[in-house]
Amino acid sequence: MAGRFGIAARFVALAVVWGSSFLSIKVGLQGLSPAQVALARVAFGALALAVVLAARRRPLPRDPALWGHLAVVSVLLCAAPFLLFSWAEQYVSSGLASIFNATTPLLTVVFAAAALPAERLTAPRVAGLLLGFAGVLTLVGVWQGVDLSHQLTAQLACLGATTCYGAAFVYLRRFVSPRGADPVVVAFGQTASATVLLALPASAIAVQPMHLTAAVVLSVLALGVLGTGLAYVWNTAVVSSWGAAHASSVTYLTPVVGVVLGVLVLHEPVHWNEPAGAVLVVLGILASHGKLAPGAASSSRSSPLRGDGPARG
Template sequence: MESGGSRAGQSGIAIQFCLLALAWGASFLFIKIGLDGLSPAQVVWARMVFGALALGAIMLIARRPVPRDAALWGHLTVVTILLCVVPFLLFSWAEQHISSSLASIYNATTPLTTMAFAAVVLSTERITRDRGTGLVLGFAGVLLIIGPWSIAGEHNLLAQLACLGATTCYGLAFTYLRKFVSPRGVPAVTVAFIQVSAGAAIMVLATPLLAGSPMTLTWPVVSSMIALGAVSTGLAYIMNTNIVAAWGAANAAAVTYVTPIVGVVLGIIVLDEPLSWNQPVGAVLVIAGILTAHGRLTQLSARMKQPESTRTGR
C-alpha cells in the first residue's frame, strides 16, 4: 500500500503534468495575442528575456551554481539557436498567417522529427519496424493537416512549412542535446537556464535591429508575453524536469499528446478560430505515428492478447 506522502507526491506530479500541458498548449495562444502589438522577432525577444529572468530567479532560490565549462556553453549556444531562437521565430512568423490552433497541431510532430534525426546520428536509436511505421503514419498525418486541396494562398503554405521547419529544428536540437550535452550529467534546470539565457542574450544583442518595428503595448499583449516567457518557457522547464524524474522520460513525453488539444481548444474558445476536419484527423494520425514509433500500440496489442487472468493479475 502506498504511503500518504507517496500518494501526495504522485498527485503533485499529476498536477504538474496538467499544468505543463496547459502551459505549452497555451503558448501558441500567447504568441497570437502578442502579434497584435509586436513583430514576430519582438515576441521572441520577450519570450526569451522573461524566460531567462524566471529561470534565473529559480537558480538563485535553489542556489544552483552556474557551470563555467566553456565547451558546455558552446554546445548549449548551438542548442538554443536550434531549440529556441530559430523555431520560436518560425512559429511566431507563421502565426501571422495561420491560426494558433493549427500551429499547435504542427508542434505535435516534434517526436517524429527527433526520431528521424536520432536514427541517423545516434547508433542506439536505429529505425526499427515500429519506428518506420510510425514515421510513415506521422508523415501521412502531416500531409493531411496541410490539406493541399484547400490551401488558400502562398503565405498559408509557407506558414505551415515554417511550422514544420520549427519542429525539424527541435528534432535536430534534441538529438544534439543527447549526443553532446546529456553525457555531461548537468542538471536539467541548469541546462535550461543556460540555453534560455544564451537565447535571451542573442535577442538582446539584436535589439537595435528590432527597435525600429512599431509596438502597441496593450495589457493583453504585455501579459501574454510575460506568461509566454515566465510560464510557458521558464516554469515549464522546471515542471518537465520534475515529471521526467518522477515518471521517466517515456511517460513524461505523453504531454506531447495533450498540448495540441489544449492549443486547439484555446484557439477556438478564446480567439474564435476555425478548424477544418482534416486538421484534427491529421493530428490523430501524427499521434498514432508517435505511439507506434515508441512501441506503445505493439505493447497494447500484446497485452490484449494475454489471457484475462494474466492482464488483471488474478
Template structure:
C-alpha cells in the same frame, strides 16, 4: 501513505498545468503578435523566461556551469531548441490559426526521430518506425490539406507559415540530437541546464534583434503585455521546472505523453478565446500524426521480455516547449 499520495497528486497537477500552458502558448503567441513583431515575441519570451530561471537559480543557490565546453554546447543547442523555433512559430502565427500551429507542433517527436536516424549511428529504421513515419507523413499532408481552397486570401504566406512550423519542429529535432551528443556527460541538473540554455538564447536573440525586425514599433496594450508575460514567465520559465519534476517522478516515457494533450488544448483555446474555426482535416490529420508517433515509439506493441520502460525512456528524446 498520505505524503506519497499528496506528492503524486502534486505531480499530476503539474502535468495538467504543463499541458495547459504549453497548449496555450500558441494562443499567447497570437495575442502577443497584436502589438509585437515575431522577433520581438521571440526575444521577449526568452528574456522573461531567462530572468525567471535566473531568479530560480539564485533562490535555490544552484551554481552556473563553469566550463567553456558546457557553455559552448548550450549556446549551439539554444539556437535550435529556442531561438530558431520560437522565431519560426511566431512568424507563422501571423498567418495561420493558433490551433493549427499547436497541431503542427505535435509532429515534433517525428522530426526528432528523423534527425536521430540520420545522425546517430545507434539508431535503426525498424518496421515500426517506418510504419509510424509513413502514417505521420500522411497526417501532415491531411493537416496541410493541399487540395483545399481554405486560406486563399493569404496565398503564399499560408503555405510558408505551415512550412515554418515544420521547420521549427526540424530545429527541435536537431536540438534533441545535439543535446544527446554534446551534453551526455554533463554533471549539471536539468534546471541548471534549462536556465543556461534560456539565458544564452535570450542573449543570442538580443544580438540578432536589429537584423530580424526586433526594433520595430511596439503597441504595448494590456493584452499584448499579458500574453508576452504568460508566454515568457510561465510558458518558457516555470514550465521547464514542471517538466523536470514530472520526468523525475514519472520518467520520460510517461511525461512525454503531454505531447498528445497540448494540441487539444491549443485547438480548444483558439476556438473559445480567438473565435478560430477548425476544419475536419486538421484534427483528423493530428490524430494520424499521434498514431504515427505511438507506432514509431513502439507503444502499441507488446513489450518484449527484458526490455524495460527505462530503456525506452533513455532512447526517447525529451519534450520541449513550443
C-alpha cells in the same frame, strides 16, 4: 499521496501552459512583431529560471565546452523555432500551429536515426514516420493543390520549427546530457544564450513600434515566465517521478489544449482535416515508439530518447 498529486498537478500545468503557448503568441502579435515576441519570450524565461537558480543556490557551469554546446542548443531549441512560430502565426491559426508542434517527436526519431547508432530505424519507427507524414499532408490539404501563399509558407515555417526541436533534442542527448549538468541550469543556459543571440540583431529585426495592451503584456509574460521558464522546472520534476516515457505523453495533450483555446478565446475555425491530421500524427508518434505493438505497455519505459524533449510551444 500529496506528492503524487503534486506531480500530477505539474503534469496538467505543463499541458495547459505549453498548449496555451500558441494562443499567447497569437495575442502577443497584436502588439509586437514576431522578433519582439521571440526576444521577450526567451528574456522572461531566462529571468524566471535565474530566480529559480538563485533560490536553489545552484552555481552556473564553468565548462567553456558546455557553454558552447548550450549556444548551439539555444539556436535550435529557442531562437530559431520561436522566431519561426511567431512569424507563422501571423498567417495560420494558433490551433493549427499547436498541431504542427506535435510532429516534434517524429522529427526527433529521424534525427536520432541519423546521429545515434542505438536509435536506428526499425519497422515500427518507419511505419510511424509514414503515418506522421500522412498526417502532415492531411494538415496541409495537399488535395487542394500547391498554393505558394503565406499560409503554406507559414505551415512550412511551423515544420521548420519542429525540425529544429528534433535536431536540438538529439544534440542535447549526444553532447549535453553526458556532462551531467543540472537540467534547470541547462535550461537557463540555453534561454540566456538565446536572449543574447536575439538581442544582438534586435536593432535590425525588432524595431517595429510596440502597442502594449494589458492582453499583450500578460500573454508575453505567461509565454516567457511560465512556458519558457518554470515549465522546465515542472517537467524535470515529472520526469524524475514518472520516468521520461510517461512524462513525454504531455505531447499528446498540448495540441488538444491549443485547438480548444483557439476556438474558445479567439473563435478560430477548425477544418475537418486539422483534427484528422492531428490523429494521424499522434498515431505516428505512438507507432514510432512501439506503443501500438502487443506488449507495448510493458516496454514503454525502455527508450531514454522518448523523454528527451516533450513537444513545446
